[in-house]
Amino acid sequence: MRRDFSVALEETLNTELLNHLVRSDGQEDLIFATYSLSKGTNRMFGTLTEIIYPDEGDREVHGNAEFYPSYLRHAISIALKKKEGLAFLHSHPFPGWQGMSPTDITAEKRIAPSIYGATGFPLLGMTTGNDGTWSARFWVKNHKKKRRYTRKWCSSVRVVGNGLKISFNDNVLKPNFDSEKQLRTISAWGKDTQEDLSRLKIGIVGLGSVGSIVAEILARTGISYFVLIDFDTIEKKNLDRTAGVFEKDIGKSKVDAIAKAIKKSATSPKITIKKSEYSICEEKGFRNALDCDLIFSCVDRPWPRQVLNFLSYAYLIPVIDGGIKIRTNSSNSKLIGADWRSHIIGPGRVCLECMGQYSSEMAKLESEGFLDDPEYIEGSSIKLPSEFHENVFPFSAHLAAMEVLHSLSMIISPSGISNIGEKIYHFVTGTIDSERKECASNCFFPSIISKGDALNLVLVGRHKKAEISRKGR
């Protein structure tokens, strides 16, 4: 049984909805929209896909708003055609998170059965305040009692685009911070921001050098919900590059060791860590990632990057990604150059494939096991990122900080700037370059924004290396 409920919507769709719902004359208004229902391990969430505008005579606005049966029938027929769920959205003329009036409850209870009956998906009810703060709930059919529908309040509604703006439901998900331990942090960006940060569910995929440092930074900063995803085991060779890991941790899973480390570093009074000893390319790891609001990608292989690229667009979970490239002189192994880059992928931003961070051909080779076949690699011209690139702690620490800074820009939006583009740091010259690339016109990923589980595209599968790694512990 999933215990967390949530909703996500893309930024431009959110603007269109608010333009319709938040009226300059101060009256309430309503609208229908379709949504795709997706399932993480612990979270069920909807991603809004299309607005169904009312036609003339579909509704009446008189202080509050009412719709006629023709509008509901029309909306259901569109949802049916798309094989998606239906959301009913309305506005209130006050700011902040909105509860439901008795009339609201009656209205949603009345339409929940016909919408579930027709589409097979629960009604998603949403209310916005006049400042764009959302509240949301699913009306889930109670299978024990016929015709009974139970209201499940969503813990959060996130709007994803240039920024990541999340409306939290205080009754379901309380802020969780320690104003004494976090005195300096709170004085930097204020209590409201800290309240939001303390409720974010953050995934870290890959707990090597960069991932372990990202985890440490976030735990100190007051993040309270972590999903750690990595199938690997700590080895002696990891000790010079991994934060919070010591000799006695050799042989343990990376997620176990890092979970223990960040429990000690955490400044939040209550830290919740989901440990996932899987690859993001395995079904279980993938579903664990869908429980998150935001993900750090600290992997450099093509297959996991392809999965994370897909996830950021289809499920509206922004992915912060980065990578380090070191060049050495092959004759005397002297360092010639080192560059690292950090960027966010998701709606409105260039995808990892168009950025040249992986290719589908290589992802396919990896998923078929060829990249872990030494004979195959030897006979080809392929150079694997993880084996090819050496790495050192200070480079990883800098990149980890850059990635966290990227996430903070997106969440806090200081002076209204939330998209700082892609950043590339050059170690030799000490300079930072900025880029703002766009996806190729024929790129697949912008076409799958918000489609979620409805897309039915399976990129995950068996991951032999992960299976062997788990068995070896």
Ligand SMILES: [Zn+2]
């Ligand atoms: Zn209302």
Ligand SMILES: [Zn+2]
């Ligand atoms: Zn692209």
